[in-house]
Amino acid sequence: MSEDCCFLNKDALIVKAPKKSPLALRMVVLSVVMICGVYICSICLKQIGTQPNPRLMRAELVDIPCRDPRIPESELPYVHYPEPISYSRDECACTPVRLFVIVSMQRSGSGWFETLLNSHVNVSSHGEVFSNKERRSNMSSITKTLEKLYNLDWNSSASKNECTAAVGLKWMLNQGLVAHHKEIVEYFNRRGVSVIVLFRRNLLRRFVSILANSHDRDAKQLNGTHKAHVHSRNEADVLARFKPLINATDLIPSLSHMDRGSADALDYFKNTHHMLLYYEDLVSNHTKLIDVLEFLKLPPRKLFSRHVKIHTKPLSQQVENWDTIYNTLKGTQYERFLTADYQ
Template sequence: MPIYLSSHHLKMDEELCFFNQDTLVIKAPKKTPLILRMVVLLFTMACGVYICLVCLKQINPNKTMIKFLNIKVIDYDNESCPDPHLEQWEIPYVHYPKPRTFERNECACNPVRYFAILSMQRSGSGWFETLLNNHTNVSSNGEIFSIPDRRRNVSSILKNMDKVYNLDWFSSASRNECSAAVGFKWMLNQGLMENHEEIVKYFKKRGVSAIFLFRRNLLRRMISVHANSYDKEAKQLNGTHKSHVHSPLEAQILAKYKPKLNATLLIPELKQDEETAAKATQYFKTTRHIVLYYEDVINNRTKLNEVQKFLGLPYRELKSRQVKIHTTPLSNQIENWEDVQKTLKGTSYESFLADYQVSSLALL
């Protein structure tokens, strides 16, 4: 009997195959888009490259570790030279410089402390610095910013300080690679006050300790300033000018000059000096610092022990060859003594008129 198939059945016949009594349905495969094939290929290649790199790293595992360790040593000098005796607060003030001009060799792990003597002219800072340099472990490099070009701007100031604290500054006070404390002397009128904000930041960042040295009797400082200015012109010592002397004879010659002070400007000038010193200590109050007075250091030598402790130095008996210039009573040092006396009596500066005894081996 003939079987008639409709158009519907014929269409299904194109998509389905019948085998015996079991029906096997096979759908015609759809064509895979070209973009999808490319994505799969690129993914496969990327995986292959990654697997190769992992295998190469496993072959030489030490290379990466060596690089990491080297970076750690460079970034953390204090950790590369551990000192079990250091207290926690001392760590920011202990340094291990790496000079460019020489090698520290066996002293590479000897700690170095940075300091700066902040003072005013004729306040005994030169004498004080010779005491520090008498210590075998100290290098104080003098008044480095007395040269205007070195303090022409903040960048120049910071650059010169870096040179000092990296141990690349050479002067007659320079020690050797085993210096335990290094610094310099800085007068308040040598760019310090004008740039105090940047300098305070530098001190705190580099761990620099400030040593303030002032003079209680500002009248005596004023006499010394005038006498020193006069000698710059007169050159009383065989045609040469000397701010500091090393023999009683030289001191006697320089002490012959008696300045005449302006009585009208006397109190304003003393007040200005007083305010400048107070302002400086206020500016640097957030830094690690110590405040000393010339008269106290002369009359109480235990003050020098305090300084050595402040700098973390072993104690030494410190000496100076400098000789004090003005040793006679104030009435013999000022030409118009009576005017000065009359001006200061009854004021807060009257105490400056009093005389006191100091060692003849100290500098004025």
């Protein structure tokens, strides 16, 4: 009996530990993992905030424009690195581009001059872009058109596949240029546009050319088509046969109007980065073309044009009522136009 009592008392003294619940253990482990994860993430975020992001650094380097140390600081406002939307410049991305505009009046040699510029492999001059009335209807339309053109997104026959170094257009004074001259001059100065002003000294020859061109617009003397510019001597001779009959009464007022228009234009653009050219000088002095290339900072090239001059004879042989016109201008401020052609 005593042994049984002892045995019972021994079993009574043994206390077994209760089994732990698997769910509770899992919750503890999950809590520890979450706490460690939060701690590690906070440390990583602090490091990211204090260290430079390689991707951002690469983006900033791409945004830095190409800079040529050989370009003087005074020329930097006229140097541009366009990023066209319609295509990528690729290897030409670091080729600096000059923006220009040819300011002129009809029948002043601007068409011939522009073809000379376009014969340069690195020049794109897109013609009379603002002959379209909608593009010049207001300053907003003008700016939108210029931005597209100067961003190298304007497509025309003058567009080059080579690395463009100068891009521009031909702009006649009566194509919105005078009407919005203040805003346009401000735009030119802000965007760094170089202005080439091209006029004709002999306004009487210009007047004869205007009348002859107007006549051909109606007569269409070349196989039923009107051509403002020709590419053969035969075509030029056909157009030169017409001799206008000039209204002597209106002649001096007309020449005065032309003269005043030229003077006003020079005044409008005197505060821009510009150069003044005369058609007669371009014809008689080919070094003037070198001056133009230097003005646009373009590499020298031999320039050529397929245009053939139409009126080559003395004015006395190209005006129907020459004697009347001669007497009208004799003794006036325009007498010099009677004999001076390319002087």
